[in-house]
Amino acid sequence: MTSTISRMYRASPLARTLGGFIILAFVLLLFADVEISTVDPWTEFGRLLLGIVTPDFTATENILNAILYTIAFALLGVTFAVIFGFALALVFQNPLVRGFCATIRAVHELFWALIFLQIFGLSPLTGILAIGIPYAGIVAKVFAEILEEADTRAVAATPSGTGALSMMLFVRLPDVWAHYRTYALYRLECGLRSSAILGFVGLPTLGFHLETAFRQGNYSEVSALLLIFYVIIATQRLWARRQLLPIYLIGAVVILPWSVQISMANITRFFVVDIVPFPLRNGEGFEGLMDWLGLLLANQALPGTVATIQLTMIALVATGLLAALFFPLISPLMIGRTGRSVGHVALVVIRSTPEYILAFVLLQLWGPSMLPAIVALALHNGGIIGHLVGRYTETITLRSDAPRGIARYGFEILPRVYNSLLALLFYRWEVIMRETAILGILGIATLGFYVDSAFAELRFDRAVFLIGITALLNIVIDMISRRIRTSLRLRTALEGR
Amino acid sequence: MMHIRVIGICLAAVFLAAAHVFPTPAKAADETFVFTAIPDQDESRLRTRFEKVATYLSAELGVPVEYVPVKSYAAAVTAFRNDQVQLAWFGGLSGVQARGLVDGSQALAQGAEDLEFVTYFIAHHSTGLNETDAFPKDMAGKTFTFGSKGSTSGRLMPEFHIRNQFGKSPDEVFSRVGFSGDHSKTIALVQSGAFEVGALSFAVWESELKAGKIDPDKVSVIWRTPTYPDYQWSIRGDVNSRFGPEFMDKVRTALLEMDDPVLLESFPRSSFIPATNDHYAPIVKVGKDIGLLD
Missing domain, CATH: 1.10.3720.10 (MetI-like)
Structure with a gap:
């Protein structure tokens, strides 16, 4: 009896993996630098809103x-x-x-x-x-x-x-x-x-x-x-x-x-x-190179890597949640024709607005921390995945007596798209990590921030070294993601790749 | 069959592009003199504004002159170093970096205002900081934003004074350090309280104050740095051999004699006065002190 119950309640590999990701993101969020610190953002935000409704094409x-x-x-x-x-x-x-x-x-x-x-x-x-x-x-x-x-x-x-x-x-x-x-x-x-x-x-x-x-x-x-x-x-x-x-x-x-x-x-x-490390050009030899490398690793590469991974993992989970919220906006199974047109426009806006702009608007609103970056990445990628999943639901035919509203979403549609949504999410994992680079330009100290600084200081040796680290990190994520997708048999439509 | 044709044309396009990339070298006689400039404020319609400067220079120098827009100080330095521009309107720091990379290059002229440039430290009123003559050490522990990473007035000089006064790096002095990327953004971020303290070019502050973009109830100046030399025109050392003897002097004269307010407004400066590389020795020293220059 007990064994039957425990078997019934034992989580599937998919659920365990997912649970692991969510818990990890939650723990990282606890240690993340996330806060709202602005005092009066409304003057600038008002100017921004005014600008948005008064486009000037000239x-x-x-x-x-x-x-x-x-x-x-x-x-x-x-x-x-x-x-x-x-x-x-x-x-x-x-x-x-x-x-x-x-x-x-x-x-x-x-x-x-x-x-x-x-x-x-x-x-x-x-x-x-x-x-x-x-x-x-x-x-x-x-x-x-x-x-x-x-x-x-x-x-x-x-x-x-x-x-x-x-x-x-x-x-x-x-x-x-x-x-x-x-x-x-x-x-x-x-x-x-x-x-x-x-x-x-x-x-x-x-x-x-x-x-x-x-x-x-x-x-x-x-x-x-x-x-x-x-x-x-x-x-x-x-x-x-x-x-x-x-x-x-x-x-x-x-x-x-x-x-x-x-x-x-x-x-x-x-x-x-x-791109030859400065100490070598300067004739400081092997010892100089080691000092240079040690400083670069300790002061930039390591903290940058930690921040990059932290931001990536939190943004990944947030992206999944937002994608699940976004896809019904354009799904014929959930929303009528007019509503869908609005949904399409909304998703084009969300996924096409560069993350950098999104993040900077949010920075203005909330003040500097990792929060604007997390939300900007999640919105942008959630918009993309939501769009792909929404289009996928066009191919689903429901029974004529299928439930409506939230029950239809929860019991009919979500279970059918769940697998592709996760596949797309894992596919975008490395994309999200690459995109943290852009937000580095914003001042969040990811690897991208240090790469940007190195270019600004015309220190191409450092820039290329740090880019090498980001590449390495990406390859590792790519490998883990592929392994997860294979072992959980997550398959995605062509466009999600 | 459609596929084959599409593929064929795609390949043809790529080869056509390749042929464009490596064209036969232009004759020296009609070589174009190229310059770039990033003003320290109002970057709108750069091309329209600086093409007028190009027309003026072309008339004075007797060679075709072209303006190329670039995005950042670092990009301007790179273009100068790679000989894609021969003349550039640099900030203090970027000018030093550029001349360090190109042998024989010279600072030719600076704005009348650049002899005594100043950085303002500004603070949100919730900090309770008021303007003082002495460096306001109370700003320690607050959040702080520089401007662009490569800016003299928005990065180099404020970082120098912070290190000098506290004996620590900005990261250690403040609870958070950001780079807004732009003087105007620095004002916007401090005014909204997103950052409590910031540093920027006095010229941008004064012009935005005049334009009514600053709410004095929310943000104000708390400290003014001692003066330092900033923006200048720098030219590559090899221009005489390429554009004719005494070309460098001709360029200097053309810049110094530029008195049309429409042209000067683009920089914006009231006039140009002579400059030399030695003028910028203080910038070199500060750059080395804080580790921005090797």
Whole structure:
């Protein structure tokens, strides 16, 4: 009797894992630096609200250029990523390739941009590669997974002795081609977001003007730029057509400002001088190097890692909770047509507003602590997962006598989407960790904060070392996440990857 | 077949891009003189404003002149070092960093206001701190925000005085240290009480006060630093060999003779006066003292 009961109440592996994550996040939250310290935020917040409702589309100079550059960098970056990602996917079984892809995607596009700014300066190549390189790593992984999961019957039916190339081109690819296309289109939306954000470090995209306007408190300009950005993202399905793609790509190449010269000397100098640890350049030898490394580890790398993990884990759990709240907003099973339109707009706004802006608004409201960062990350990622899960519910058919309201949500829908929601969440784990980098620029002392400081102080040796640490951390998270997803059999739709 | 065509065109686009990246070198005769500038306040419509400066310089120097906008002091230094700009309007610290990286580069001119630049420490009224002549040590234990990490008036000088007075790093003096990224943001953050104390350029404070953006019941100045040299025009050392003999002097003259208020308003400065690298020795010393310069 007792054994039956204890068996009944023994938590499943899924529940145990989940419980572990929630408890860990809760414990980290207890030690986290979270408080509300503002005294009177309302003056500035009032100006912000006023600005939001009075968008000024004339405030930004050359706004058309900024829009076109944003789209052009995204198109070319994603095209680069798809071409090279595809090539890498074909040889993805090779552990070296796998490791290479894991490494290049572990570095946030902002960091790639900061590195390429040193090498190529303001050449468009900086923007294209900053998006293209990490995305190639992601595309390679996802394309390889799609190939793995593909139907094997066609391969089995092919006569033995068929060449590997023919097998790939005529048997395996046709089967997965549609998936590749869907995924490439999804990557383009991500690319647009990344492209805008690269403006924060100086590329001439919407983010360039957005960051300046926000920093200087020109909120009507901020509002206009954000609206333009939302429209670009929300209408992507209408304009991103396969037949038009060649025209877009050629257009993108033509409009980008290629006049900036690239000098080989700058490229060489970056690799043989700039990123060599200072004590070595200064002739202080091995001992000097050890001192440098020790100080860097103790003062920046370790505290930065602790803060990064802390922020990531709390934000991860908060993201899951918010996603579960957000997806009904666009689900036909929960809300009528009109309500859904509102929900779609709300989720576009939530997921497309750069975390940096969200965090800074919340910082204004609550004062400096980890809280604005946690909420900003959770809102942004919760918006993305909520959107994907909401769309997934469109494929669910309920019985005609299914309950309504909260009972329908709790007993009919949530159990059906639970698995995909968690799969998406674990997939976004490493993404959330990478995104803490941006919030470092805000002054929360994550690894991203120290990387940003190193670039501001023109100490590229430190910057590259710290970026290496963030990459390592990302690879570890990626591995743990993959293991959890496999052992719990969590599978996600294509777009969540 | 559609696939093949799409792939083909995508590849063609990539090659076209590659061809653009490595173009044949331009002839020296029509080489463009490029400059950059970040004003210490009001960064709106930079291109429109500085293209007027480019037109003026082009007329004075007889070569094509172009303005390139950059995002941060560090980006300006990098562009200068990589020879993507030959002339830049730097802050005190970024100018020192840039000239340290490019042999032979010279400070040419500074704003009349930059000879005696000042940093203001400001505090929210809930702190009970009032303006004093002596450094207000009562600010210890409060929350504090600098401006941008690479700013002279928003970072270097306030950090120097904090270390000098307390004998400790800002992290040890204050309960929390932030970087607002901008002088205007520093005002907004201290005014809202998000941070209790902050430090910023006196020029931005005075102009926002005049514009009515500051509520004197909520935030006020509690200390003014001694003066120090700040913004200046710096030029690369190799310009004479590329743009003709005495080009550097011509640039200096053009800057010093700039008297059109419309052009000066972009910086914003009342006029430009001569400057030399030696003027900035105090900045070098302070930078080394607090470990921002190696």
